[in-house]
Amino acid sequence: MNKKLQFVTSMLAVVALSSALNAFEPKKPVCLAPAKPGGGFDLTCRLVTNSMMAAKLLDKPMIVSFMPGGVGAVAYNHVIGQRANDPEMIVAASTGSALNIAQGKFGNHDENSVKWLAGLGADYGAVIVKADAKWNTLAEMLADLKANPKNFALGSGGSIGSQDWFKAALIAKAAGIDPKEMKYVAFEGGGEALTALLGGHIQIYPGDIAEFSGQYESGKYKVLAILSEDRLPGKFSNLPTAKEQGFDVVWTIWRGFYLAPNVTEEQYNFWVAKIQELVKTPEFAKERDLRGLFPFTKIGKEYDTFVKAEVAKFRTMAKEAGLTK
Amino acid sequence: MEVLSLLGSGFGTVFQPLNLFLIFLGSILGTLFGALPGLGPINGVAILLPICYTLGLPVESSLILLAGIYYGAEFGGRISSILLNVPGDAGAVFTTLDGYPLAQKGLAGPALALSGVSSFIGGTIAIIGLTFFAPILASFAIDFGPSEYFVLMIFAFATVSALMGASPVKSLVGVAIGWIIGIVGVDSTTGVMRFSFGEAELYDGFEFLTVIVGFFAVSEIMLMLEHHSSENFEMPKITRIYVTMKEILYCKWTILRSSVIGFVVGVLPGTGASIASAVSYTLEQKLVDKEGTFGTGDMRGLAAPESANNACAGGALIPMLTLGVPGSATTAVLLGALMLYNINPGPMLFVDQPVLVWGLIASMYVGNIMLLVINFPLVRVFTKILQVPYWLLVPSVIVLAFVGVYSVNASTFSLGMATMLGILGYFLRKLHYPMAPVILGFVLCEIMEDNLRRAFAISGGEINIFFGSAINLTLWGMTLAIFCVPMLSKFIAKKYSLGKKIASK
Numbered sequence: 001m002n003k004k005l006q007f008v009t010s011m012l013a014v015v016a017l018s019s020a021l022n023a024f025e026p027k028k029p030v031c032l033a034p035a036k037p038g039g040g041f042d043l044t045c046r047l048v049t050n051s052m053m054a055a056k057l058l059d060k061p062m063i064v065s066f067m068p069g070g071v072g073a074v075a076y077n078h079v080i081g082q083r084a085n086d087p088e089m090i091v092a093a094s095t096g097s098a099l100n101i102a103q104g105k106f107g108n109h110d111e112n113s114v115k116w117l118a119g120l121g122a123d124y125g126a127v128i129v130k131a132d133a134k135w136n137t138l139a140e141m142l143a144d145l146k147a148n149p150k151n152f153a154l155g156s157g158g159s160i161g162s163q164d165w166f167k168a169a170l171i172a173k174a175a176g177i178d179p180k181e182m183k184y185v186a187f188e189g190g191g192e193a194l195t196a197l198l199g200g201h202i203q204i205y206p207g208d209i210a211e212f213s214g215q216y217e218s219g220k221y222k223v224l225a226i227l228s229e230d231r232l233p234g235k236f237s238n239l240p241t242a243k244e245q246g247f248d249v250v251w252t253i254w255r256g257f258y259l260a261p262n263v264t265e266e267q268y269n270f271w272v273a274k275i276q277e278l279v280k281t282p283e284f285a286k287e288r289d290l291r292g293l294f295p296f297t298k299i300g301k302e303y304d305t306f307v308k309a310e311v312a313k314f315r316t317m318a319k320e321a322g323l324t325k
Numbered sequence: 326m327e328v329l330s331l332l333g334s335g336f337g338t339v340f341q342p343l344n345l346f347l348i349f350l351g352s353i354l355g356t357l358f359g360a361l362p363g364l365g366p367i368n369g370v371a372i373l374l375p376i377c378y379t380l381g382l383p384v385e386s387s388l389i390l391l392a393g394i395y396y397g398a399e400f401g402g403r404i405s406s407i408l409l410n411v412p413g414d415a416g417a418v419f420t421t422l423d424g425y426p427l428a429q430k431g432l433a434g435p436a437l438a439l440s441g442v443s444s445f446i447g448g449t450i451a452i453i454g455l456t457f458f459a460p461i462l463a464s465f466a467i468d469f470g471p472s473e474y475f476v477l478m479i480f481a482f483a484t485v486s487a488l489m490g491a492s493p494v495k496s497l498v499g500v501a502i503g504w505i506i507g508i509v510g511v512d513s514t515t516g517v518m519r520f521s522f523g524e525a526e527l528y529d530g531f532e533f534l535t536v537i538v539g540f541f542a543v544s545e546i547m548l549m550l551e552h553h554s555s556e557n558f559e560m561p562k563i564t565r566i567y568v569t570m571k572e573i574l575y576c577k578w579t580i581l582r583s584s585v586i587g588f589v590v591g592v593l594p595g596t597g598a599s600i601a602s603a604v605s606y607t608l609e610q611k612l613v614d615k616e617g618t619f620g621t622g623d624m625r626g627l628a629a630p631e632s633a634n635n636a637c638a639g640g641a642l643i644p645m646l647t648l649g650v651p652g653s654a655t656t657a658v659l660l661g662a663l664m665l666y667n668i669n670p671g672p673m674l675f676v677d678q679p680v681l682v683w684g685l686i687a688s689m690y691v692g693n694i695m696l697l698v699i700n701f702p703l704v705r706v707f708t709k710i711l712q713v714p715y716w717l718l719v720p721s722v723i724v725l726a727f728v729g730v731y732s733v734n735a736s737t738f739s740l741g742m743a744t745m746l747g748i749l750g751y752f753l754r755k756l757h758y759p760m761a762p763v764i765l766g767f768v769l770c771e772i773m774e775d776n777l778r779r780a781f782a783i784s785g786g787e788i789n790i791f792f793g794s795a796i797n798l799t800l801w802g803m804t805l806a807i808f809c810v811p812m813l814s815k816f817i818a819k820k821y822s823l824g825k826k827i828a829s830k
Contacts, residue, residue, distance in 0.1 A: 039667060071511075074525040105516070107525070153783045159516035185471070185782045186514045188775065191669035191677075199672070201470035201783060 024270045026088040029062040031257075033092050034075030036068045043291050044092035044255040047120060047284075048275075054283035057274060072097050076106045079260050080113050087267035090117060090257040096163050098307060102314035103161055103324050111311040114258040115268055116304040118275045121293030123210040125167045125227030125251030127242070130197055131220050138225040138245045141204065142175040149177045155185035155193045155202035161323050164190075166314075167206040167227065167251050169321055174247045179321055197221070208253055209236060210292035227251040232294060254296050256303060272300040328460055335683030338385060339691055344684070347382075347390040348692045352699060355397015358414075360707050361718070362405050365414030366398035366598075366638075367764075368545060370658045371537040372722065374665070375729030384666040385681045389688040391662055395655050396448055396638040396689065399598055400696045403440045403631055404707050408433060415761075416598025416634035419606040423619060423626030430622050437704050438568035439624055440631040443580050445697040447632030450584040451591065451639025452689045458592075459675070459686075463647040466672035471779035472790045476800040477594065477650060478773035483807045484595035485762050496762045502753070503766020506531055506746075513771070514778045526738040533661040535730055535739045536746055536767055540760050542726035543747020546719050548754060566704055576628040579609050587633030591640020595765060597653035601637035602630030639689065646674055646682055650772065654761040657768040 031045035049062040067075040101111050135141040145152055158164030169179035187193040190207050197205045225242040227249050242249040278284050279297050298306050318324045358369030370391050377387040402417030407424035427436040486497045509520045510530025521527035583605035590601040609629040610619045619626040641652035649670035651657035663670045675682050730739050784790035
């Protein structure tokens with residue numbers, strides 16, 4: 001019996017060694033979207049699966065699978081707990097994931113529990129008000145808000161502690177008021193918040209510009225500021241940033257991917273190389289523009305460092321806002 | 326007429342081959358679900374929804390199919406009511422009162438035909454109402470802020486408890502159970518977990534479909550297995566399957582009145598086909614039944630509930646499409662369909678999704694005509710299907726339902742949950758708790774709670790916000806009025822104890 005076992009294990013070792021000699025290549029590449037189809041994570045996955053296919057970078061088609069629950073918490077726990085060795089799968093993540101990790105909403109796992117692969121696109125925050133609002137610049141709005149914080153409600157599509165709330169909190173801070181003083185109304189998604197803005201139930205909507213772009217031409221709203229470092233390209237190029245108006249508020253909603261915690265160095269490098277190849281192709285740029293995402297490319301170690309810095313930053317912000325101890 | 330041009334573009338959507346086929350399919354399946362005792366529009370929609378979604382149908386096509394099942398079921402519910410004295414669904418209870426006696430008199434065929442025509446007229450009047458009233462309501466739905474939504478929910482729950490089921494207390498208990506289930510998961514204002522017990526699968530609360538399938542498919546099937554194993558139905562003979570013009574004209578005012586009543590009841594949130602048919606039947610009894618022939622096979626007594634329950638289906642779509650608030654348990658499932666597709670139901674739906682909204686409305690015109698047409702030649706086929714043995718029917722339904730639940734989240738956890746909720750639902754039903762309030766409680770509690778907290782966030786904790794606007798005051802007035810209805814209905818019930826006896830069966 002013992003001998004048999006020895007034989008089997010040695011055979012396994014041989015098999016493992018020989019397969020290690022052949023370079024890693026996923027047989028059934030999967031992008032796991034930790035949400036229902038149609039949402040932001042789906043979009044993130046499709047960006048990679050579609051452009052990989054269009055640029056013919058993988059031999060096998062990459063499919064998208066879904067695992068909704070707790071804004072990514074279910075998938076995070078599942079990957080770490082049950083698929084820690086799975087090298088075939090990349091998992092979509094975003095600023096929201098980093099925020100949840102920073103606030104301990106992903107259970108016992110922190111940002112070091114997975115291997116961060118790459119960030120491939122971004123959206124930026126925007127301060128949106130009704131078209132007939134009396135303010136024309138961010139400064140006018142903030143002055144009013146500071147004078148009478150009780151008269152204006154900010155509403156957005158996320159709960160307290162979500163990225164939408166943090167955006168609102170940063171705006172409140174720029175106005176010089178304590179985020180705890182601001183009137184924040186949590187809606188179910190940006191669409192509901194926009195409707196409430198139109199109905200006059202809230203006065204300020206701190207939203208995301210790409211998400212808003214479908215409504216941009218409707219003429220019903222006014223964008224007071226974009227929360228990016230520099231002006232955005234294309235149809236948004238005439239919109240001023242908060243920074244150029246003298247308020248240092250930047251809010252990037254990046255979209256990226258992580259790998260399971262126990263993938264080997266070689267497997268990690270395979271994906272890094274593939275993504276590096278991918279971002280150079282015109283197909284990728286086309287797919288990214290199609291999804292209304294702005295260029296944002298950080299790959300491998302650079303992305304890893306970036307995410308960890310983000311989580312650290314959010315941790316401080318959450319503590320300051322009194323959300324965590 | 327902007328409405329007409331929009332409706333025209335809706336017909337453009339409808340006349341695509343896929344959508345025409347789906348209307349046809351929805352009509353047939355709906356009639357089937359309605360005809361089979363125990364299965365009703367909710368079960369039909371709940372079972373088909375995940376399948377549509379998994380098949381990757383575009384959202385307007387899915388909704389066209391599901392709505393077809395909805396009004397098709399109101400159409401089909403009459404078949405077993407007339408032939409077997411067993412209501413096919415809750416909306417068809419009052420159809421048995423005069424439908425079955427007619428069948429016993431040898432008039433099963435004309436009764437089926439007349440009820441088909443009444444259903445068609447009721448449905449069509451409601452769709453016309455939907456076409457013209459919905460855009461009007463949508464245009465001022467934007468004024469519904471958090472406080473208005475909250476008061477609207479108060480009104481909805483008042484309606485549920487006052488009108489639904491035999492006992493207001495049991496309805497309220499049902500609502501409370503719905504709330505308890507609905508409260509699980511992340512709190513949408515603060516992001517705090519509630520009653521999830523560290524179980525990641527519960528972070529987002531109970532999946533809507535899991536709850537629906539548990540309460541409506543699983544528990545229904547348990548009841549079916551229990552009830553019908555030993556029963557043997559005797560089918561009355563069907564002779565002529567048409568209705569004469571004279572017979573239709575005899576009922577014309579009843580049909581028209583009941584259609585309008587059904588439509589209005591449908592628009593009220595928290596009501597449903599069962600209330601619509603009850604109200605119209607009792608009213609007609611009062612108005613036209615001079616000789617006391619209602620309940621003994623009066624054609625008008627058959628036409629009243631049938632036109633009302635079909636009209637109700639059209640009316641119930643109005644609050645769903647304009648405010649994002651379901652008027653009935655079935656529209657709650659339809660609303661779930663929209664959310665599954667990440668479409669935000671609410672005041673902006675008419676502006677943002679014209680293809681969806683007008684395609685749906687236009688499809689209902691076509692669907693109603695299809696239902697009328699297929700119901701005449703196929704009535705014999707449907708009566709045959711009523712004789713499908715339960716050992717075949719029950720496993721098929723349960724498999725379909727579970728495939729659907731699994732496909733949404735790909736999790737076996739949901740399957741276990743659906744089973745548990747099904748068992749809970751079974752015991753509740755055994756204790757005569759109606760299921761519709763549970764579902765409405767589950768769906769509406771989130772709308773109610775979120776909007777209460779939003780309203781307080783806006784007002785800075787002042788309660789005046791709930792009495793501030795004209796809409797709010799109107800809604801409070803309507804709520805007060807609804808509380809007077811039970812007293813009135815008690816009075817009616819005493820006078821016409823027959824209807825009540827059968828309704829509570």
